[in-house]
Each structure stands twice: as structure tokens, then as C-alpha cells.
Amino acid sequence: MVFWRTISDIFLIFYFITDHPLYFQRIGFAKFDKKFLENCDYINNLFWLLNSVLDLICDIVDLHAIQKDIQSLVLSLFIIILYIIEISTQCIAEK
Numbered sequence: 718m719v720f721w722r723t724i725s726d727i728f729l730i731f732y733f734i735t736d737h738p739l740y741f742q743r744i745g746f747a748k749f750d751k752k753f754l755e756n757c758d759y760i761n762n763l764f765w766l767l768n769s770v771l772d773l774i775c776d777i778v779d780l781h782a783i784q785k786d787i788q789s790l791v792l793s794l795f796i797i798i799l800y801i802i803e804i805s806t807q808c809i810a811e812k
Contacts, residue, residue: 718775718778718779721771721774721775722771722775724771725767725768725771725772725775726768728764728765728767728768728771729764729768731760731764732761732764732765732768735757735760735761735764736761738753738754738757739754739757739758739761742754
């Protein structure tokens, strides 16, 4: 999972790198060719999409692992509670 998080972060870095020329054009700091801006905007959106999809997949996998941990914890607690009830009923029966 670390590999996919790293790839997602790399796509996020590329997103920010390709967003800077667009921002500089909007504020009037730099002038770029219209074709370059269109290509840069397309690539920018592509990197954003890839980052978002990978980030979402990683989050879903993490949530699934957390859910499995919670289920095993609840099962363990249920078994412990049943064991305590059994011991307490045996103690009451002996008295």
C-alpha cells in the first residue's frame, strides 16, 4: 500500500507543477501560448484524476482493514463476555 500512496503523492506533485503555469497565466505574471495552456490544463486534470482515484482506492483498502480489525475485536470481546458469564454462572451454581 505504501507503493500506491507514493505513486498517488507523485501524481499530486505533478498536478501542482502543471498548475503553476496556469496560475501564472491567470494572474498575468506570465504569458503562454494558448495551445500550451490547453495541453497543460488537460495534463493537470489528468494528474488530479489519477491522484484522486489512487487516493480513494488506498483509503477504501485502509478502511476495509480497519473494519476487519474492529470485527475481530468485537468477536474477541463477545467471547470474553460469554466466558465471564459462564464463570459467574458456575460460581453461582456452586454456592
